[in-house]
Amino acid sequence: MKQCKLNGRLMVEQRKMKGVPGMAQVVGLAALVLAGVFAASGSADADDNVRVGVLHSLTGTMAISEVTVKNATLLAIDEINAAGGVMHKRIQPIVEDGASDPAMFAQKAQKLVQQDHVVTVFGGWTSASRKAMLPVFERFHGLLWYPVQFEGNECSAAIMYSGAQPNQQILPALDWAFQKNYKRIFLLGSDYVFPRTANLILKKHIQHDGGTVAGEEYVPLGGTDFSAVINKIKAAKPDAIFNTLNGDSNVSFFKQMAAADLPPSKLPVMSFSIAEQEAKAMGPSLVQGSYAAWNYFQSLDDPANKKFVAAYKEKFGADSSVDDPMAHGYLDVYEWAAAAAKAKSFDPNKVRRAAPTLGWEDLCIGKTKFAANQSLYQTAYVGESQPDGQFKILWQSQEPIRPEPYDALSFPGKKCVIK
Amino acid sequence: MTDYALLAGQLFNGVSVASILLLAALGLALSFGLMRVINMAHGEMLMVGGYLSFLTYRLAPARLGFGLALIAAFVGAAAFGALLELVLIRRLYGRPLDTLLATWGVSLALQQAARSIFGAIGVEVTAPKWLAGSFTVKGGLMAGFNLPYVRLFIIALAVFVLGGVWLFIQRTRLGLYVRAVHQDREMAEALGVNTGLVDLVIFALGTGVAGLAGSVLAFIAPVTPTVGQSYIVYAFLVVILGGLGSLLGTLLAAAVVGLFSAGAQIFTSVSFADVLLLMFVIGFIQFRPSGIFAARGRALEEG
Numbered sequence: 001m002k003q004c005k006l007n008g009r010l011m012v013e014q015r016k017m018k019g020v021p022g023m024a025q026v027v028g029l030a031a032l033v034l035a036g037v038f039a040a041s042g043s044a045d046a047d048d049n050v051r052v053g054v055l056h057s058l059t060g061t062m063a064i065s066e067v068t069v070k071n072a073t074l075l076a077i078d079e080i081n082a083a084g085g086v087m088h089k090r091i092q093p094i095v096e097d098g099a100s101d102p103a104m105f106a107q108k109a110q111k112l113v114q115q116d117h118v119v120t121v122f123g124g125w126t127s128a129s130r131k132a133m134l135p136v137f138e139r140f141h142g143l144l145w146y147p148v149q150f151e152g153n154e155c156s157a158a159i160m161y162s163g164a165q166p167n168q169q170i171l172p173a174l175d176w177a178f179q180k181n182y183k184r185i186f187l188l189g190s191d192y193v194f195p196r197t198a199n200l201i202l203k204k205h206i207q208h209d210g211g212t213v214a215g216e217e218y219v220p221l222g223g224t225d226f227s228a229v230i231n232k233i234k235a236a237k238p239d240a241i242f243n244t245l246n247g248d249s250n251v252s253f254f255k256q257m258a259a260a261d262l263p264p265s266k267l268p269v270m271s272f273s274i275a276e277q278e279a280k281a282m283g284p285s286l287v288q289g290s291y292a293a294w295n296y297f298q299s300l301d302d303p304a305n306k307k308f309v310a311a312y313k314e315k316f317g318a319d320s321s322v323d324d325p326m327a328h329g330y331l332d333v334y335e336w337a338a339a340a341a342k343a344k345s346f347d348p349n350k351v352r353r354a355a356p357t358l359g360w361e362d363l364c365i366g367k368t369k370f371a372a373n374q375s376l377y378q379t380a381y382v383g384e385s386q387p388d389g390q391f392k393i394l395w396q397s398q399e400p401i402r403p404e405p406y407d408a409l410s411f412p413g414k415k416c417v418i419k
Numbered sequence: 420m421t422d423y424a425l426l427a428g429q430l431f432n433g434v435s436v437a438s439i440l441l442l443a444a445l446g447l448a449l450s451f452g453l454m455r456v457i458n459m460a461h462g463e464m465l466m467v468g469g470y471l472s473f474l475t476y477r478l479a480p481a482r483l484g485f486g487l488a489l490i491a492a493f494v495g496a497a498a499f500g501a502l503l504e505l506v507l508i509r510r511l512y513g514r515p516l517d518t519l520l521a522t523w524g525v526s527l528a529l530q531q532a533a534r535s536i537f538g539a540i541g542v543e544v545t546a547p548k549w550l551a552g553s554f555t556v557k558g559g560l561m562a563g564f565n566l567p568y569v570r571l572f573i574i575a576l577a578v579f580v581l582g583g584v585w586l587f588i589q590r591t592r593l594g595l596y597v598r599a600v601h602q603d604r605e606m607a608e609a610l611g612v613n614t615g616l617v618d619l620v621i622f623a624l625g626t627g628v629a630g631l632a633g634s635v636l637a638f639i640a641p642v643t644p645t646v647g648q649s650y651i652v653y654a655f656l657v658v659i660l661g662g663l664g665s666l667l668g669t670l671l672a673a674a675v676v677g678l679f680s681a682g683a684q685i686f687t688s689v690s691f692a693d694v695l696l697l698m699f700v701i702g703f704i705q706f707r708p709s710g711i712f713a714a715r716g717r718a719l720e721e722g
Contacts, residue, residue, distance in 0.1 A: 061645065220693060258551065
C-alpha cells in the first residue's frame with residue numbers, strides 16, 4: 001500500500017528548502033561552535049569537504065555483521081578521497097552507532113541529517129532498522145543507501161535499495177534447485193518478517209512451478225532446540241531445505257542435523273543468511289557442502305573484485321573475509337559518488353534521480369546498475385561452502401536480474417514506481 | 420519414516436530436551452531453594468562452561484580433551500560461583516530484589532567480558548568423533564527412528580549428575596547440613612551448622628552443574644557471549660513449575676516441559692509450541708502456585 005506518492009510533496013518541499021541553506025548552515029554552525037567542535041561547516045557547498053553519514057550497529061548483537069559493512073563503506077570513501085574525492089571535495093564520513101536498536105537507528109539518522117547536515121547516509125542491516133529510519137529520511141528529504149538483501153515489499157524515494165530483492169536471491173536459488181531436480185522443498189526459518197515473507201513468495205513459486213512444499217517451520221530468533229524440526233524434516237523426506245534461519249540458530253541447526261546423521265552432504269541445505277563471515281564464525285566444517293545464494297561471493301573471479309578484496313585485506317588484515325552486504329556497502333559509495341558527479345549536485349533528490357541514469361558498471365559484484373525503482377540490477381550466484389570458509393560458485397544467472405520489489409505471483413497488482 | 424518412528428522420535432526428543440533443561444535448571448533450583456537467591460547470571464555460568472571447554476580443547480591433547488573439558492567446565496564454573504557468592508550474594512542476603520539486580524548486572528558484565536575476550540561471533544566447539552554419529556533403526560515398525568549419540572550422552576550425564584547431587588544431599592555429612600539449613604536456617608545455625616559454608620557449597624555446586632551443562636550443550640548449540648540467555652527462561656520455568664528447592668520437583672518439571680514441547684511440536688510449530696507451553700505453565704501455577712512439589716522448608720515461609 002505504501003506506494004511512492006509521497007514523492008511529489010517531497011520534491012516541492014525540497015525546492016522550498018532551497019532558498020534557505022544558509023540559514024540551516026548558520027544553525028548547524030552555531031550548534032557546532034557551542035559544542036566546542038572545530039570543524040568546517042557541514043554541508044556540501046561550503047568548502048572542500050562533503051559530509052556523509054555511516055550508520056551501522058557498532059555494539060550489540062548485530063555488531064558482528066554490521067561492523068564489517070561499515071569497514072567496507074569507509075574503505076570506498078578512502079579510495080575515492082585518495083583519487084581526488086567527488087567534484088573536488090573530500091568525503092568526510094560521520095560514523096554513528098545504531099546499537100542494534102531500531103529506535104536508536106531512527107534517532108541517529110535524524111541527528112545525522114539535522115545536526116550534521118550530511119548529504120546522504122550509508123547504513124542499516126535489519127529490516128526493522130530500515131523501517132525505523134524510513135520516515136526520518138522521508139520527512140527530512142534525506143537519502144539512505146541500504147546494503148542488505150531483504151524481503152522486498154517496500155518502495156520509497158528516500159532509499160536506494162542495493163541489497164537483493166527476493167527475485168534476485170531467493171527465486172534464482174529456487175530455479176537452480178529445480179534444475180538440480182530438487183522438487184520437494186522444506187522451508188525453515190527464524191520467526192520474523194524476512195523468513196515469513198521469503199517463504200510466502202517461495203511457496204507461491206514452488207507450487208506454480210510444479211514443485212511441492214514438503215513442510216514449513218519457524219523457530220523463534222535465537223532458538224537452540226531443533227530436535228522436533230529435524231524429526232519433521234525426516235518424516236517429510238524433502239529433496240532440499242531452504243534455510244532462512246538467522247544468527248546463532250544456524251549453529252544449533254547444523255550441529256543437530258549432523259548429530260542426527262543428516263549432514264549437508266546427505267540432505268542439501270540452501271541458506272540465505274550464511275555468507276563468508278557467518279561460515280567462518282560457525283566453523284566451516286559445520287556448513288561444508290551446504291549451499292548459499294547471494295549476489296556476491298569473495299571467490300568471484302572478476303578483476304574489480306580482486307582489487308576490492310586485496311584493498312580490504314590490506315586495510316583490515318590478511319585473514320579478514322568479505323561478503324555480500326560488505327560488497328554492497330562498498331559499491332553504494334561509488335554509485336553515490338558517480339550519481340552526484342553526474343547530477344553536479346549533492347542534493348539527495350538530484351542524486352537519487354541521477355543514479356538510474358548511470359551506465360553499467362562492475363565495482364566488484366559483476367555488472368550492475370540502478371533501476372528506475374531505485375533497486376540494483378545484479379547477478380545471482382549459488383555457491384557451495386568449502387572447508388576454508390569460502391564458497392565455490394556453482395551457478396550464476398545468465399545476466400543481471402531486474403529488481404522487483406513486489407513479487408508478481410505473491411502480491412499481484414502492486415508496483416513500485418518512483419518519480 | 421513411519422508414524423510410529425515419528426512418535427517415538429518425539430518421545431525421545433522430549434526426554435532429550437528434558438535432560439538439557441534438567442542440567443540447566445538444577446543449579447538454579449538448588450540456590451533458589453536453599454538461599455532464595457534468584458541468580459540472573461545462571462545462564463552465563465553455562466556460557467562460562469562452554470568457553471572453558473573451548474579453551475580446554477585448544478590446549479589439551481585430543482584424547483584427554485573431552486574428559487578434561489568436562490572437569491574444567493565444572494570446576495571453573497564452580498570456582499566462579501564461589502567467588503560470586505563470597506563477593507556479592509553473601510552481602511545481599513535476605514534482599515531478594517537487590518540480589519536480582521546485582522546478579523543481572525553480573526550477567527551483563529560476563530556477556531560483555533566474553534565478547535571482549537573471545538569476540539562477538541562465538542567460538543567453534545565440535546563433538547568428539549565417537550559422539551558424532553547416531554543409531555538408526557533400519558527396518559520394521561520403527562524404521563527411520565534415530566538416536567543421536569550426543570543426545571544419549573547428555574541424557575546419561577543428566578541422570579549421573581542428578582544421582583550425584585541426590586547422593587551428596589542424602590548421604591553425606593555436608594548434605595545433612597544442607598537439609599537442616601533448608602528446613603530451618605536459624606535452628607541449624609543455633610545447633611552449630613556453618614550456614615555460610617553450606618550456602619557457599621550449594622551455590623558453587625549449582626554453578627558448577629551449570630558449567631558442566633554448558634560444556635556438553637556446546638556439542639549441539641553455539642558457544643557465544645549470549646548463549647546463556649536462550650536457556651535461562653526455560654530454566655526458571657522448570658524451577659517455578661517444579662516447586663522451589665525440590666530436586667524431585669525439578670526432575671518432574673523438566674520432564675513435563677520437555678515432553679509437552681515435543682508433543683506440541685508434532686501438531687504445531689516451534690514458536691506456537693512455546694506459546695502453548697507458557698500458557699500451560701501459567702495455568703498450572705494458577706492452581707498450584709507453589710509448583711508440583713511445595714517446598715516444606717521453613718526458609719521459604721519466613722519474612
